[in-house]
Amino acid sequence: MTSSHPSTVFEATYRGEPHVGFGRADTSAGLVNLYRSKDGLLAQSIVNTDGSADAIRDIIAAGHNPIVVAGDDPELRLRPPLLTGTNGNALLSGFMGTHKKKWDGKSAPDNGEFTPPKWFFKGFGDWIRLPGDDLNVPAEPLALIEEPEVVLVYINDAEGTPHYAGYTFGNDLCDIGLHRRDPGYNPYCKLCDTVVVPLLFLGEPPTTVNGQVNIVRNGQTAWQGEFNCGTDALYYRVSDMVEHLFSFPALRRPGLVNYVLLGADEASFHDGFSIVDGDRVDIHVRSHDVRFENTVTYAASPALSAASA
Structure with missing residues (x-):
């Protein structure tokens, strides 16, 4: 750094x-x-x-x-930034399709009505995983994708007013195969563990964030690629996205912490690579000297008890 x-x-x-x-x-x-x-x-x-x-x-x-x-x-x-011991006092969510690369390199026009990006709910605060933890995904995913992202952190005061605390980084692992099969399946797609780095940068959202992903299989690098996820790489202005998001009262509950994922660059899936059980995803945010890795684990489906009569 x-x-x-x-x-x-x-x-x-x-x-x-x-x-x-x-x-x-x-x-x-x-x-x-x-x-x-x-x-x-x-x-x-x-x-x-x-x-x-x-x-x-x-x-x-x-x-x-x-x-x-x-x-x-x-x-x-x-611990994840600002996460207290109270169960459910934080939400992890994010935006989709935010990068210029997905908009032919363009930026949102300065004039005109703001059309917000699609948004998804990822989980509660205690669902967050830390570097080194296993990232559990449902058994037999269609096509997994790692997504290195900037994570904005907000804390609501006693009146419900959001206060920007700073930013960190994360990996929004998800089953893009489900999303590609049917965009309506996106809520299922996001039911994979997410890692958030336990380090809070006390500054405005970063304009430049770049680094490298290494996916290691059986001790060898199976895929390697670059990423860029700073605000300069986004089609949307962060201020517009955040202002729209916090217009919903559900996200302004007093004391609530919001972790907001800003979206990812193209990744291994777009290069034809498939993440499998046991792969280790090593993300190096070179611009900020942050490195974290996690192993992907397929979680077997449990046998459900029979419904009572």
């Missing part, structure tokens, strides 16, 4: 207690500085300040000295 990128913050539990850290959350090596916190304090500090790193640090660090923890300490567990 270069100095041109905004400051970062992350949340974790250490020995079962909530903590907040500033800078990078690298649990694979090195040392991590943590401030003892309480559940939801980071979200409150964003809502009650200008959301800058200095303002947040003033609240988080007040009366606390940081503790230094080994990055590979087994008692250190990272």
Whole structure:
């Protein structure tokens, strides 16, 4: 990461207690500085300040000295940004068909009525997976696709007003084969696990995001490709998409966290590649020095109990 990128913050539990850290959350090596916190304090500090790193640090660090923890300490567990322990207090959703590449390289006209992109619901906050977790998909998918994306993070205050917190990155794994068979099947298509990086960039949505995907099978690279998912690559303006999305009261419930996926570039599926059970998807966001990987796992369908008479 270069100095041109905004400051970062992350949340974790250490020995079962909530903590907040500033800078990078690298649990694979090195040392991590943590401030003892309480559940939801980071979200409150964003809502009650200008959301800058200095303002947040003033609240988080007040009366606390940081503790230094080994990055590979087994008692250190990272958490998705702003996700508290309350079940269902967050929604993961996103937009489809947002990239210029899917609009013949064009951008939305400055004048005229805004026509919003298609939107999908991916799951609740506790459905989110972290780097290193297995990504479960239904057994026998038609055609899986990895989708490296920018994830915008919002927190609603007590009155339901959304506050932009920052952004991170994720992989919106889905069964594009179902969508291609029938667009009406898209809700089924999205019922695959999604990974979100547990690192919050405290800045405006990034204009430039680029990197590389490596899909590893049996220890060897089976497919490799580049991606670009910054706002400069989008047909739509983010402000228009977000303003329309939050016009729906259901997304403005007090205290609700919204993770909003901005859409993906073309990926392995468009190159004729098929992801299979056991493949490891390694995503390197080179522009921001972020790397995460997850293994795709086919989940067997359970036997359903017979309905009672």
